[in-house]
Amino acid sequence: MLETHELKFQPGLIIKQEFFDYPAMQESAKNWLFLSKYRFDTGKFYGRHDGVQLNHLQFGHADRHEGMMFEGLSPKDCLTIAILQKSTGCVCVNDLKMEAGDVIIIDDSKPYDFSSSHHTIMAIISISKTLVATDFPWILCATDKIFKDKNNILSDTIENEWQRVLEEPNLFDNTNELEVMEKKIVKAIKYSFAGQTGERCHLKEGEKTALKVRSFLLNSLEETMSIQSIVEQFRTSDKTLENSFKSLFGITPKRFIDLLKLNRAHEDLQLAVTQTTNVSDIATKWGFSHFGRFAKEYKALFGVLPSETLKLTQT
Secondary structure (H helix, E strand, O other): OOOHHHOOOOOOOOEEEEOOHHHHHHHHHHHOOOEEEOOOOOOOOOOEEEEEEOOOOEEEEEEEEEEEEEEEEEEEEEEEEEEEEEEEEOOEEOOEEEOOEEEEEEEEOOOOOEEOOOOEEEEEEEEHHHHHHHHHHHHHHOOEEEEHHHHHHHHHHHHHHHHHHHOOOOHHHHHHHHHHHHHHHHHHHEEEEOOOOOOOOOOOOOEEEEEEHHHHHHOOOOOOOHHEEEEHHHOOHHHHHHHHHHHHHOOOHHHHHHHHHHHHHHHHHOOOOOOOOHHHHHHOOOOOOOOHHHHHHHHHHOOOHHHHHHHHHHH
């Protein structure tokens, strides 16, 4: 499985793909893997991935119009620099809360966690570790820190070079242009990071607890639980837990649990293979006793009724 996210550079390759569901999102993001996936926003699922591959790096954008949470793997044998260019809600990557203009570094050696409550646009550069070791080796040890895109140097460079790719269709007929563009990106990285050592994200105690609660919920969702039992187990208060979840994920812990369960029910309906499976059994499995309310919330999140998802699976 890990081999599927290997990045084999095809210099001059241009990617411009929209997506309307998770399979298409995976297909559009070559060399990345999306593992566990959850929708957090109601409405139409939409986004786009674009980019261009040079000799030793690729750069582009991940534009996701809805809130989501997933675990992922970045391109193999690369270090990835991600700049949050736009956010209309909360964004959290691993244990790092991000704001517009923040930059983080993702290593390919371990999965990363991403969550956003609403629309995000990120500029992304994946660089071969060979080039990193030659030009800025210190960045290999900076994956748990937040940096700033100083004076928008890096973001602006990416936008300018991407515009050139769009406006000059024959740009890479001159193969020297690949090297020239790559040098511009590398130079922008050095200028943007110059003088920075990065900052660790100083979470409040309640936010640290919220991250532990999230991990617990992801692994124990089938168990019957209440907010009160979680509060008691993690020795916190209702108010602290609620404020911390809103700070990190933009929603309350109760809404978080409901969304996880709706997503798990959606997955079960998609994977149903026998005619004996019915919606009420799956709803009950995930703690929904009022089937009418379940159907309404399910449709608000996924755009179709649960019975329609099941019907598509069994046809």
